[in-house]
Amino acid sequence: MPMTEKLSNPQKTIEIIKKYNFNFQKKFGQNFLIDAHVLQKIIAGAGVTKEDMVVEIGPGIGTMTQYLAESAGTVVAVEIDKNLLPILEETLADYDNVTVINEDILKLDIQKLVDERNGGKPIKVVANLPYYITTPIIMGLFESHVPLENMTVMVQKEVAARMRSGPGTKDYGALSLAVQYYADPYVVANVPCNCFMPRPNVDSAVIRLTKHEKPPVYVEDETLMFKMIRAAFNQRRKTLVNALNNSPEIQADKELIQTVLIQAGLLPTVRGEALTLDQFADIANRLCKIS
């Protein structure tokens, strides 16, 4: 058991930051957690066990990494800011199952990491994400098909709402459909802004995305379906026919699109925001067949 006191309180965080003369970098989305209850909820929500290899994105000063190290088999923490490395060396000194990699998570070959360190078995991702790259990180992990059991991540509260919402709601959009195609979203905790140092301007939520073993809908051409989804929500107030017809990414004329919608049992005046994932998949499959 580690001898050092945990970082998860404001006093300890301030102490370490002063000791190393660390300056928070806004450009890296640095808001460190200072609440032990929230940390415990994240670890429990992620379901981390000693069998797991966990990849943590952005360990900061190592606050959550300490908790992860105690619950997981191994932890690989990927941090972009080299100024945090000497701090992590001190705060994680007691844990021999943690490796820190100084790299941009968007550039790291995660498949290689999983192959080399976890024999290709699925990993868990746990992170208090840097908010400026929330979507590229999450979509990158899904689209690259890295072996992944779940990811439990802190995001802006409104982003968590978008991931969970369905047709006919204001939050429903391309992110909802993309996330739900790959995973089952579950909100583990709502987290007010005073649980961070410095305080962000927005409230946050921890969301667990459990990867589907296989997608809930059958799609012949995933790329085409996601092009359609993007086109539909880029021009949200337009009918789906017009949005698809205006999209440079989709090669199908207006009449063909109308025919496909009618075949799918939809009105030609329908908007994309009214359609379920099932219906997008159905239209993409029909379009794929006849175009």
Ligand code: SAM
């Ligand atoms: N995990 C810590 C905590 O909860 O207190 C810090 C979370 S802070 C919101 C986000 C962390 O991600 C920062 O440490 C930041 O430097 C790091 N970060 C930002 N962009 C990154 C990137 N592209 N790759 C890896 N880490 C990044």
